[in-house]
Amino acid sequence: MSKRICVYCSSSNILEEKYVKAAREFAEAASLLGYTIVCGGSVMGLMGVIIDTMIEKGSPVEGFIPGFMEDMEIHHKGIKQLGVVGTMSERKELLRQNSDVVIAFPGGLGTMEEFMETFTLKRLGQFDGTVILFNQDGFYDQLLSLFEHFVKNKFLNSNYRDSLVVVNSVEDLIVAVKNSKKERLEAKHYLPE
Numbered sequence: 001m002s003k004r005i006c007v008y009c010s011s012s013n014i015l016e017e018k019y020v021k022a023a024r025e026f027a028e029a030a031s032l033l034g035y036t037i038v039c040g041g042s043v044m045g046l047m048g049v050i051i052d053t054m055i056e057k058g059s060p061v062e063g064f065i066p067g068f069m070e071d072m073e074i075h076h077k078g079i080k081q082l083g084v085v086g087t088m089s090e091r092k093e094l095l096r097q098n099s100d101v102v103i104a105f106p107g108g109l110g111t112m113e114e115f116m117e118t119f120t121l122k123r124l125g126q127f128d129g130t131v132i133l134f135n136q137d138g139f140y141d142q143l144l145s146l147f148e149h150f151v152k153n154k155f156l157n158s159n160y161r162d163s164l165v166v167v168n169s170v171e172d173l174i175v176a177v178k179n180s181k182k183e184r185l186e187a188k189h190y191l192p193e
């Protein structure tokens with residue numbers, strides 16, 4: 001089944017090669033499987049790598065970029081379907097509305113903000129897609145420890161924490177995307193225990 005995959009990822013252009021390689025391998029596999037990538041539409045960092053790879057393979061990419069970023073000339077000029085929106089919030093909403101699954105690749109503050117918003121909206125029944133954290137080489141181990149700390153101290157329901165799909169390799173990431181399904185949660189099931 002053709003899936004629409006939203007990617008949140010680093011905007012840094014000076015990352016270690018292993019992060020670039022994994023992003024490229026993921027996009028190659030997504031292209032072979034006939035998936036569509038939905039993203040922020042910028043040319044920067046890992047997003048730029050994923051978009052370049054998809055376009056090279058002739059595969060579909062849809063982007064949503066706020067006007068101020070287009071003015072900064074950081075939009076990817078190869079994307080045919082690029083929606084220019086007013087704000088970062090609108091962009092995040094459109095990314096969710098147009099995707100079946102979201103993946104947080106290794107990233108910084110922007111990636112974290114996008115991931116956390118979607119992960120919390122899922123708990124409130126406001127996003128139906130699967131949320132995946134790509135914990136490449138333990139990149140997000142400290143975040144997962146923080147979630148464990150939340151659970152231990154009863155600030156987070158363990159079932160909800162466990163509903164997050166965490167994968168460590170590109171192979172497992174692709175399997176997780178293949179297995180992903182839309183599911184609406186009811187907030188009452190995920191109150192802290």
Ligand code: AMP
Pocket residue numbers: 009010011012040042047088092107108109110111112113114
């Ligand atoms: P970063 O992880 O900081 O490199 O940022 C990665 C992506 O997050 C980029 O595509 C940015 O456009 C986006 N981003 C940065 N700051 C924010 C924010 N406050 N809200 C939503 N997205 C953001």
